[in-house]
Amino acid sequence: MIRAEGLQKRFGSIIAVENVSFTAPDGAVTGLLGPNGAGKTTSLRMVYGLMKPDAGRIEVDGKDLLAGPLDAQAHLGVLPDVSGLYPRLTPREHIRYFGRLHGLAAVELEARTQHWIDVLDMREFADRRVAGFSHGERTKVALARALVHNPQNILLDEPTNGLDVMSTRTVRDVIRRLRAEGRCVLFSSHVMQEVSALCDQIVVIAKGLVAAHGTPEELIRLTATSTLEDAFVALIGRETSVE
Amino acid sequence: MNFSRVLVVVHKELIDAIRDRRALYSILFGALFGPILIGFMLNRIADQQRGAQEIRIPVVGREYAPVLVKWLEQQSGVEIVPGPADPQAAVRDRVVEFVLVVPKEFPEKFRQSRPAPVQVVSDSSRQAARGKIQRLRNLLSRYSAEIGGLRLVARGVSPVIASALNIEDIEVSSAQQRAAQVFNIIPMFLIISAFAAGMQIATDSTAGERERGSLEPLLVNPIPRLALVLGKWIAAVASAAVGMTLSLAITSAVLLLVKLEDLGVRFNLTAYDALLLLAATLPAALLAPAIQMYLASFAKSFKEAQSYIGILMLLPTIPGIMANFYPLGNRPWMAPIPILGQFSLSTDVLSGKPPSPLILAVGALSAIAVGFLFVSLTTRLFSKEKIIFGR
Numbered sequence: 334m335i336r337a338e339g340l341q342k343r344f345g346s347i348i349a350v351e352n353v354s355f356t357a358p359d360g361a362v363t364g365l366l367g368p369n370g371a372g373k374t375t376s377l378r379m380v381y382g383l384m385k386p387d388a389g390r391i392e393v394d395g396k397d398l399l400a401g402p403l404d405a406q407a408h409l410g411v412l413p414d415v416s417g418l419y420p421r422l423t424p425r426e427h428i429r430y431f432g433r434l435h436g437l438a439a440v441e442l443e444a445r446t447q448h449w450i451d452v453l454d455m456r457e458f459a460d461r462r463v464a465g466f467s468h469g470e471r472t473k474v475a476l477a478r479a480l481v482h483n484p485q486n487i488l489l490d491e492p493t494n495g496l497d498v499m500s501t502r503t504v505r506d507v508i509r510r511l512r513a514e515g516r517c518v519l520f521s522s523h524v525m526q527e528v529s530a531l532c533d534q535i536v537v538i539a540k541g542l543v544a545a546h547g548t549p550e551e552l553i554r555l556t557a558t559s560t561l562e563d564a565f566v567a568l569i570g571r572e573t574s575v576e
Numbered sequence: 577m578n579f580s581r582v583l584v585v586v587h588k589e590l591i592d593a594i595r596d597r598r599a600l601y602s603i604l605f606g607a608l609f610g611p612i613l614i615g616f617m618l619n620r621i622a623d624q625q626r627g628a629q630e631i632r633i634p635v636v637g638r639e640y641a642p643v644l645v646k647w648l649e650q651q652s653g654v655e656i657v658p659g660p661a662d663p664q665a666a667v668r669d670r671v672v673e674f675v676l677v678v679p680k681e682f683p684e685k686f687r688q689s690r691p692a693p694v695q696v697v698s699d700s701s702r703q704a705a706r707g708k709i710q711r712l713r714n715l716l717s718r719y720s721a722e723i724g725g726l727r728l729v730a731r732g733v734s735p736v737i738a739s740a741l742n743i744e745d746i747e748v749s750s751a752q753q754r755a756a757q758v759f760n761i762i763p764m765f766l767i768i769s770a771f772a773a774g775m776q777i778a779t780d781s782t783a784g785e786r787e788r789g790s791l792e793p794l795l796v797n798p799i800p801r802l803a804l805v806l807g808k809w810i811a812a813v814a815s816a817a818v819g820m821t822l823s824l825a826i827t828s829a830v831l832l833l834v835k836l837e838d839l840g841v842r843f844n845l846t847a848y849d850a851l852l853l854l855a856a857t858l859p860a861a862l863l864a865p866a867i868q869m870y871l872a873s874f875a876k877s878f879k880e881a882q883s884y885i886g887i888l889m890l891l892p893t894i895p896g897i898m899a900n901f902y903p904l905g906n907r908p909w910m911a912p913i914p915i916l917g918q919f920s921l922s923t924d925v926l927s928g929k930p931p932s933p934l935i936l937a938v939g940a941l942s943a944i945a946v947g948f949l950f951v952s953l954t955t956r957l958f959s960k961e962k963i964i965f966g967r
Contacts, residue, residue, distance in 0.1 A: 381796050383965075417790035426588075434799055462595075479796075
């Protein structure tokens, strides 16, 4: 479970995140929905401990992240906005590398590595160097290495951005699978269909603030609209555009 | 901190580097460039030296002084060939370097025990022939002194009386000097090889990691930044050390192949010397990657990093250049100074004054300390949001 309270982050005079609070429970998919530049990525970066908030508090499984980022990170699986790979390593080596950094021992490491290669349908290219891989293949590698240590909490920053239909399906299947296993999944997106297809609850972020928080039905009811898209537009204000 | 995680990083960086052609090329280039250049220079000096010893003398008027010519012919490395019809024109036109001319009055004067004329036709503006002409003159003087001595003995006088001076040549020949200069650049090339061989991992694991966007996912893993940087450093150090050892091995082979005694250099590189040299210079393999990683961490791309590090490559040449202007010699206080220490200690080894184990240890410990300093500076950079996210 992830809990964020009153997160704030400014870069010089620009306030990227003004006040963001939310709770992402276990066994559910929580979507951070917002237009580009709303503060989704910055919020996620604070939650996975690479950016220090100017104010606020983050709890991972009840433990204070800012007090012990490494302990918290051990329970996080993160697919950042940019997930670069090492062109001379194979997918299997990428997954192993991150597994070893998490302290997995040989037998378990091999089993988990093979598990994710199977689940993400990577057998064909698991032992080829990643230089020249397609975007979909690269995303699968990045996802597998982020999940190799069986994290309880999974953070995905725009995971399906730019993916083809088949890869998008695979990623969605993985997200559903993780929810079914009782994990906490938090992902950001600016794509409406993505969010409505997957999320149990939605945190709408606009201009660094939480505009609304609830299940898709709650958001529709709250804004007295008929579709989630209309609800979203109503929440973030008409001046900001949505794809 | 869990050291096994450090080893995980070392392992990954080394695998990555072994598959990187550029890394292998930079190790090889760094290791080969110096020794090959040194070998070439020493060989050239040796050639010139040998060339002066082995002379071919074109003689005109051989029939007037058959005994002299025969004596010359018996000297080692001397070959007599018939001279050109017009000696002066031939030398001027560079057909031959010099000619020995025996005029026809030679036999008569010689018989009368009066100074018999011989002419050495040469062109003093020709640098390359100087050694050979000098040798010819020395041979002629020796012949003159021998015959003169015999004549005195025939008259019942000791030839010693005719020698007012006993000139001893204590020769610091130019060949020897030049060879010594070549020796002085060996430490520089060894240190450069550390910079060249450490460069690839040092930049790829810092600026390269930023450029690819792989730094952010890497840093999300629950290991201390120091462990990460330490792992990257150790991998780069391993590469630098391999490059340096390779360079030293090839340099040793070159020194064994070139006959140093031909150069008048009384130096035999024993295995022990080579080990001492390694002990003196290897700390540079700790320093170079640490400094390179720190600088490269500021760069957003691999290419940007290489331009910073290219300038850094000049660092090892500074002690050599400075030594020309401020001939301080090697002092013990230099040992702990980065790069200068490795330079002065290895120069000591090469000049046959091996530094004490204590001084070697001081140099190594200082390099470890300075290396750690840069590692911790790099670790700090890796915690800055501008470095992690600034692409």
